[in-house]
Amino acid sequence: MNLYLWGWKSANTESKYNILHLVARSASSSEISGAALQMQRELQWYKAVESYVHPSLQEQQDMFHRTPRQVFTKEHKELVEKGEKWMKTTAKSCTFVAVLIITVVFAAAFTVPGGNNPFGIPIFLHQPSFLVFAVSDAFALFSSTASLLMFLGILTSRYSEEDFLESLPKKLIIGLITLFFSIASMMVAFGATVYIFLSHPWKWTIIPISLLGCVPVTLFGLLQFPTLLEIYSSTYRSSILQPNKE
Missing domain, CATH: 1.20.140 (Butyryl-CoA Dehydrogenase, subunit A; domain 3)
Incomplete structure (x- = not known):
């Protein structure tokens, strides 16, 4: 699996999205009982994908000038x-x-x-x-x-x-x-x-x-x-x- 090329430009902005921005979004699962375990699974998923992508993508900002980690924090606050x-x-x-x-x-x-x-x-x-x-x-x-x-x-x-x-x-x-x-x-x-x-x-x-x-x-x-x-x-x-x- 090669995730180094997963990045693209938005049509209306110079900021780039990449796969980490997508992974950072909350995706709750009914297969896991307990919010704490769901949060653990989200972190595991994010860190697993993060280990595959190029380090430069980890600090890449989206159209709202947010890094993937900042998106993750906001999406998983609740x-x-x-x-x-x-x-x-x-x-x-x-x-x-x-x-x-x-x-x-x-x-x-x-x-x-x-x-x-x-x-x-x-x-x-x-x-x-x-x-x-x-x-x-x-x-x-x-x-x-x-x-x-x-x-x-x-x-x-x-x-x-x-x-x-x-x-x-x-x-x-x-x-x-x-x-x-x-x-x-x-x-x-x-x-x-x-x-x-x-x-x-x-x-x-x-x-x-x-x-x-x-x-x-x-x-x-x-x-x-x-x-x-x-x-x-x-x-x-x-x-x-x-x-x-x-």
């Missing part, structure tokens, strides 16, 4: 605003969940199951189930904190055009993955606590309670996995006019 709103709405919802998990697991770390002896040592310290509780509770705290920081990074972003290309999607991917692990770890910690208390007198209740504990994790995975997969594919596996690196 899409940037919609993408910002979509990102902030998603980040706010996930931030609320992450804060709740942090609150729960942080409190659980200081109210260990079974309590402490007079010397402050946990009573069930040497039981394997207590070790599972401690590790999963700590992992839930760390992963939920990391998730919270990622979503805060989204909320405090500048929301420039370039942020939609990799920065914002990458933060959203990391935030969703760490949030999933924090929920799963919290459920494991809950299961370990139930096992400590009920392993002897009510042993038969452990299995149904553990299965119920898997419900929130499964629901979160089923609801968020399609979105996460779409964001990952759009960010790291996009095949839009990959430039020839030969």
Whole structure:
């Protein structure tokens, strides 16, 4: 493909149009869900074509004395605003969940199951189930904190055009993955606590309670996995006019 010759003169002006001016115009697609991903796809398409054309065409002005990049900015102003709103709405919802998990697991770390002896040592310290509780509770705290920081990074972003290309999607991917692990770890910690208390007198209740504990994790995975997969594919596996690196 050779795009070096894609330029022409307007009949009424000395300014030239080229293919980048056309690509810079907004062309929303119904195949992509979410304004942020649509903006990402528009940027990918523009940069892919930009990598093929001659550098001089990147600064060429149209009849309104606008470069292709200026046309792109103007045409996608509304899409940037919609993408910002979509990102902030998603980040706010996930931030609320992450804060709740942090609150729960942080409190659980200081109210260990079974309590402490007079010397402050946990009573069930040497039981394997207590070790599972401690590790999963700590992992839930760390992963939920990391998730919270990622979503805060989204909320405090500048929301420039370039942020939609990799920065914002990458933060959203990391935030969703760490949030999933924090929920799963919290459920494991809950299961370990139930096992400590009920392993002897009510042993038969452990299995149904553990299965119920898997419900929130499964629901979160089923609801968020399609979105996460779409964001990952759009960010790291996009095949839009990959430039020839030969």
